[in-house]
Amino acid sequence: MRRPSLLGALGVVVLLGAGCGIPAGSDVRVDGKGGAVTGAGGFDVRRSEPPTRTAGGSDNEVFLRNFLSAAAGEPDRAYERVKAFVAPEDKPRLQDKKGSEVALNVVRLREAVYTLNSDSTTTVKITVQQLGVLRANGTLAPPVATETEYEFGLRSAALDGGANDERAGLYILDPPNVLLLSDVALKQYYQEETIYFWSSDRSRLVPDQRYRPVAVPNERRVNEVVKWLVGGPSDWLRPGVVGLPDRTELINNATGANNRWEVNLDMSGDDQNGIDQLITQLAWSLGDLTGELELKIRNDSQPVQDLNERRNSQQLYPNAQSPQRFGVYDGAIHPLDFDGELSGMVPLAPEANRNIVSADLALARDQRVLAGMVVNGSSGRYRLAVGTGVAPVSVISRSGTEYSSMSRPVWLRTVDSRAGRGLVVADGQLYRFDEAARMYPVPLNLPTADVTAVAAALDGQRVAVIAGGRLYVAAVNLDGGGVSIGPPRQLATSLTGLTAVDWGREDRLVVAGSAGQQAIYEISVDGAVETPLRTDVGAKVNHLTAYPTNRVVRVPSGAYMYEANGVAYRSSPFERIEPDRVRDIAPVPAGVRPSNPSAPFFLY
Numbered sequence: 001m002r003r004p005s006l007l008g009a010l011g012v013v014v015l016l017g018a019g020c021g022i023p024a025g026s027d028v029r030v031d032g033k034g035g036a037v038t039g040a041g042g043f044d045v046r047r048s049e050p051p052t053r054t055a056g057g058s059d060n061e062v063f064l065r066n067f068l069s070a071a072a073g074e075p076d077r078a079y080e081r082v083k084a085f086v087a088p089e090d091k092p093r094l095q096d097k098k099g100s101e102v103a104l105n106v107v108r109l110r111e112a113v114y115t116l117n118s119d120s121t122t123t124v125k126i127t128v129q130q131l132g133v134l135r136a137n138g139t140l141a142p143p144v145a146t147e148t149e150y151e152f153g154l155r156s157a158a159l160d161g162g163a164n165d166e167r168a169g170l171y172i173l174d175p176p177n178v179l180l181l182s183d184v185a186l187k188q189y190y191q192e193e194t195i196y197f198w199s200s201d202r203s204r205l206v207p208d209q210r211y212r213p214v215a216v217p218n219e220r221r222v223n224e225v226v227k228w229l230v231g232g233p234s235d236w237l238r239p240g241v242v243g244l245p246d247r248t249e250l251i252n253n254a255t256g257a258n259n260r261w262e263v264n265l266d267m268s269g270d271d272q273n274g275i276d277q278l279i280t281q282l283a284w285s286l287g288d289l290t291g292e293l294e295l296k297i298r299n300d301s302q303p304v305q306d307l308n309e310r311r312n313s314q315q316l317y318p319n320a321q322s323p324q325r326f327g328v329y330d331g332a333i334h335p336l337d338f339d340g341e342l343s344g345m346v347p348l349a350p351e352a353n354r355n356i357v358s359a360d361l362a363l364a365r366d367q368r369v370l371a372g373m374v375v376n377g378s379s380g381r382y383r384l385a386v387g388t389g390v391a392p393v394s395v396i397s398r399s400g401t402e403y404s405s406m407s408r409p410v411w412l413r414t415v416d417s418r419a420g421r422g423l424v425v426a427d428g429q430l431y432r433f434d435e436a437a438r439m440y441p442v443p444l445n446l447p448t449a450d451v452t453a454v455a456a457a458l459d460g461q462r463v464a465v466i467a468g469g470r471l472y473v474a475a476v477n478l479d480g481g482g483v484s485i486g487p488p489r490q491l492a493t494s495l496t497g498l499t500a501v502d503w504g505r506e507d508r509l510v511v512a513g514s515a516g517q518q519a520i521y522e523i524s525v526d527g528a529v530e531t532p533l534r535t536d537v538g539a540k541v542n543h544l545t546a547y548p549t550n551r552v553v554r555v556p557s558g559a560y561m562y563e564a565n566g567v568a569y570r571s572s573p574f575e576r577i578e579p580d581r582v583r584d585i586a587p588v589p590a591g592v593r594p595s596n597p598s599a600p601f602f603l604y
Helices: 060-067 075-083 088-093 183-189 218-231 235-240 272-285 307-313
Strands: 009-014 103-116 122-135 149-156 170-173 180-182 190-199 205-213 255-257 260-266 292-297 324-329 332-335 356-363 369-376 382-389 410-412 421-426 429-433 439-441 451-456 462-467 470-477 489-491 496-505 508-514 518-524 530-534 541-546 560-564 567-570 598-603
Touching: 060 103, 060 122, 060 170, 088 170, 103 183, 180 183, 183 190, 190 218, 190 272, 205 218, 205 235, 205 272, 218 260, 218 272, 235 470, 272 292, 272 307, 292 307, 324 356, 332 356, 356 410, 369 410, 369 421, 382 421, 410 451, 421 451, 429 451, 451 496, 462 496, 470 496, 470 508, 496 560, 508 541, 518 541, 518 560, 541 598, 560 598, 567 598
Parallel strands: 103 180, 260 292, 356 598, 496 541
Antiparallel strands: 009 103, 103 122, 122 149, 149 170, 190 205, 255 260, 324 332, 324 598, 356 369, 369 382, 410 421, 421 429, 429 439, 451 462, 462 470, 470 489, 496 508, 508 518, 518 530, 541 560, 560 567
């Protein structure tokens, strides 16, 4: 490595991937996949290929940004694109890999320091956060590298005998022996895709995050998606879902023209129900692609399916109605009224609606109400209270043990009439609970046993957990009437000291923590993409809830609510939840300060 000379650093560039030019106070977003148009012949407003070596001239910062983008695109040419940035004498330092072996180390650039040396070269030291390994199959696996710094040199390409001007550009000296890709380049040169696998009990589809290079023509999208499905789910999701039958292979490439797509698979078994489920899986995994799909099993054609009709007839989620807002006021649940929003009635009988600290109310497929509540116990301790049935629910069961701390309970949603099951954190331990409020410890196998928060995705097969101030996701397996959670995967984030989490979308989490000051971020389910929603929270968030926008109910903005320092807030628009938003409360006598609404949540 070339060492910095005594000439000193010429400059420092600090790049935080979280900001991305989004105003701190902007919490409005539209659900849906942006970027590439999904139909044949569509276009993408983003560049499909990263810049060339000479695109930035001799500007160090632009050259570095372009170097951290060079690996983006189709994997087979990744090394070729990166080596174009490397000085000829140093190209052998970067050992080529081919095909499925190609892996890109996705990093978040923290800082870059440039030091001019006496030989006219420049030493660059970059500080990074490792986000994960982008594999050829489109998955972002947990990071393998542990480096937080990389150091290499820059020299002018004009030294090779070219014209002595900036158009010659720069070269990398002593390059890292890995392919680096910035999170900014990941967002710019890849299209986020969601594919689906059937849950382990084959009752519902579960989302799986993938990345497709924008450079891949849209005509090949069907082929890429089928290859991903054949290859199986992401490693962390595998304990809760099932892949295609063993030894399933794609026969030739998937083809398509004039809105008709043909997929031919060599797949074992003649189970017609399994084939029908595969067609549903393909329809949802192809996103908003329209047209007809002809599936062949060993050249045997199945009836042609219209993709839109299949998606309309086989919904992802059973509840299609808009959410209703509720909160706790003076120990009881009350509706929260906002203009233009659906506002309902509390589905609890009055005798069941008291001494409540926080709650999660959910609607089962048969429209039964599932009520999980934290209630006050004795001497400042807490119990779990559970009630289920047709509204208004009046029979409440309580846990046999009291705890010094307890998180908001969450329900694992199902698509059938099976008994409700949920998760709650009590005294640093994750528990599952049933409709009788019986609690059973759930082992997580984490470095720390200090669990503080849990959130469940709308599919009921994925959870997010905060433990030791860090963020994890894990798959849920509901086979056999119990609840088991697969090995958790830690997600990288710029936030520290995390305090609260919920699911904001199929592939996004809303997370509260510290970014120098208390903040709320949206973080992708693999940790690669983060966006600040609010950076001026002002106090630690002790309660956070979100409505998981999805492809069945497209709420135009990601709605979330939180509580900090005893005050509740909502997003879209951002405002404090005042007592006059709480319905069905007695008037406050003159001169008496009203209570603050607390622990807001959504019913859906």
